Amino acid sequence: MPGAKSLLETAEDKVMQQLSKAIEGYNSTAAFSCGGTVPIDIRSTTRYGDFTSAKTPITSPPVTIRWDDQNGNVTGKIQFPVLPGKEAALEKLVKSCQPATFGFGGGNVLDEKIRKAGKLDVSEFSTSFNPYDYGVVDAVAQALLPGIARPEGVDKVGNGANSQHWGVVAELYKLNAYSAPSDKFKPHVDTPRGFTQFGSLVVSLPNPHAGGVLRVAHKGVERYFDLGSNDAKTNSTIHWAAFYSDCEHEVLPVTSGHRITLTYQLYISEHIGGVVHPTFPTADPKLYPLYQSLKETLESPGFMKQGGMLGFHCAHQYAHTNNTANQRLPHALKGIDVVIYTIFKSLGLETQVRPVLDHEFNEDWADWSDVHFNELEYERSAKDFTRALPEFQEIVIIGEPGFEPGFPPRDFELATHWGKYDLFKHVKWLDQGDKRNNEVAMAFQTWYGNEHETGWWYSFAAILVCVPPFAKRNLEGDVESSSMEEKD
Numbered sequence: 001m002p003g004a005k006s007l008l009e010t011a012e013d014k015v016m017q018q019l020s021k022a023i024e025g026y027n028s029t030a031a032f033s034c035g036g037t038v039p040i041d042i043r044s045t046t047r048y049g050d051f052t053s054a055k056t057p058i059t060s061p062p063v064t065i066r067w068d069d070q071n072g073n074v075t076g077k078i079q080f081p082v083l084p085g086k087e088a089a090l091e092k093l094v095k096s097c098q099p100a101t102f103g104f105g106g107g108n109v110l111d112e113k114i115r116k117a118g119k120l121d122v123s124e125f126s127t128s129f130n131p132y133d134y135g136v137v138d139a140v141a142q143a144l145l146p147g148i149a150r151p152e153g154v155d156k157v158g159n160g161a162n163s164q165h166w167g168v169v170a171e172l173y174k175l176n177a178y179s180a181p182s183d184k185f186k187p188h189v190d191t192p193r194g195f196t197q198f199g200s201l202v203v204s205l206p207n208p209h210a211g212g213v214l215r216v217a218h219k220g221v222e223r224y225f226d227l228g229s230n231d232a233k234t235n236s237t238i239h240w241a242a243f244y245s246d247c248e249h250e251v252l253p254v255t256s257g258h259r260i261t262l263t264y265q266l267y268i269s270e271h272i273g274g275v276v277h278p279t280f281p282t283a284d285p286k287l288y289p290l291y292q293s294l295k296e297t298l299e300s301p302g303f304m305k306q307g308g309m310l311g312f313h314c315a316h317q318y319a320h321t322n323n324t325a326n327q328r329l330p331h332a333l334k335g336i337d338v339v340i341y342t343i344f345k346s347l348g349l350e351t352q353v354r355p356v357l358d359h360e361f362n363e364d365w366a367d368w369s370d371v372h373f374n375e376l377e378y379e380r381s382a383k384d385f386t387r388a389l390p391e392f393q394e395i396v397i398i399g400e401p402g403f404e405p406g407f408p409p410r411d412f413e414l415a416t417h418w419g420k421y422d423l424f425k426h427v428k429w430l431d432q433g434d435k436r437n438n439e440v441a442m443a444f445q446t447w448y449g450n451e452h453e454t455g456w457w458y459s460f461a462a463i464l465v466c467v468p469p470f471a472k473r474n475l476e477g478d479v480e481s482s483s484m485e486e487k488d
C-alpha cells in the first residue's frame, strides 16, 4: 500500500514516542531531586583553582564540628570521619542533641512515633563544611532551579527581577543525629519558611551507619538516597541530596551507627551579591576608582550645562540581538560596563542599557530621490544622531521587496519593524566603541537594476545616561558622602 509505513519505520516511531514521553516525564517529575558525593581525603589539597582544571578529583578534608552545651559554652569538637580512639567525642555530640521536633499545625511537635532523632540548632554549633566550596549549591541550582515556578512575590523585590539571574542561597538550619537502633522520620513534607524557600538540602557527614535511607517522592515517582555508603577508594564520603519543598520524604530507620546530617534551607534569590542587584548591590559604587572623577565631571557647571545624553559603548561582548537580552541586561554587565552603569545609577541619573544602531547605517542611508539632498551634509549630521531601540530584539530579516527597490529601508520602515525608537541628537560618547562587539540587527535586500545585494545594519549594546541641565542636577551621591564626612 503506497504511503504505508514499513515495520522498521513503525518500530522507530514507537521508540521515538517512548523517548519523547520519557523526556516529557523527566521534565515534569524526575527532576524533583538531585544528589551527589564529595569524597573525603585526609590529605586533601583541593584548592579553588583546581575546580576548573579537572586534573584531580575534588575532595574535602575531614569536616570539623564544634558545638555548645546547654549554657552556650563551647563544649566539644569532633572531626568526621571520626578517628579511631575518638568515639567518645561522637557519643558526647549525640548526647548534646535535643530531641528533634517537627512542624505541625503551625507549632512544633515532639512525637517519637513520627520523628525520633536529635538536633542542634544552628546557633549551637559551627561546621567547617561549606556546600558552596564543592559545587553542591551550583549543582542544585543547575538541576532544580529551571523547574521552579517563579515564587509569587519575587517580582516585587524590585525591577529587573528575572529568572536568568535567579541564584540559590543555602542557609544552614540544623545538625541532626539519627542513631541506632531505630531513629527515623516518617513521611512528611517540610514546612517552607517564606515564599522564596523552594527546597531542602541534606548533607550526610561521613560516619558509618546502616539504614537511614532517605526516600523522596514526587508525583508518584520515588527516589532513594543511601547517604551512608562509602566511596570504594577513600572509604569515607560526604553524601548530599536536595529536593523541592513539595516532595514527600522520609528517613528510614537507622539500624546501626549514627547518621549525622547537616540540613540547609534552599532559597531562591534575585542574585543576592550581584553588583546590579536592584535593592542590595554588594559592591558600593563609591568605592570604584572611577566614581570620584565621574562625579566631579558632572558637578562642574561647564559640563553639559543644558543637559543631554551621555553614551558609553559596552566594552564587553553581549549576545544582544535576541529577546532574552532584556532579561540578562543590565544584570549580566561585566567589568568596566558594570562600573559605569552602577556609578551613574548611584548618582541618581536615569541610566539604561539599550541597543543602539551603528552610525554606519546612517551613512548608507540616503533619500537619493530628494533633490535637496546634500550627501556631505547628510553624512555629517548622521553622525550626530543616535538611534536607540526601545529594547533588545531579535534580528530582523527583510526578504520581500516591501519597499522601493534600490533603497535601503527608511526611518518609517525601520519603525515598522523595530517599533518606535528614540532619536537622540548629539549624544556625548565617552568612548570610541569596538566594532567587534556589533551584531547584525537587520538584514535587507537592495536592488541595483537587476542585481540585488544584501545589506546589514549593525547594533551595539550601549549605556545611555540622561544628564539633567546643570541647574537641575541633584546628584544623589552628595547627600551620603557629606554625611559620611561629618561622622569622620
Ligand SMILES: O=C(O)CCC(=O)C(=O)O
Residues within 6 Å of the ligand: 176, 185, 190, 202, 214, 249, 250, 251, 261, 263
Ligand atoms: O536527614 C534527612 O535525610 C532528612 C531530614 C528531614 O527530612 C528534615 O530534617 O526535615
Ligand SMILES: [Fe+2]
Residues within 6 Å of the ligand: 188, 189, 190, 249
Ligand atoms: Fe524533612
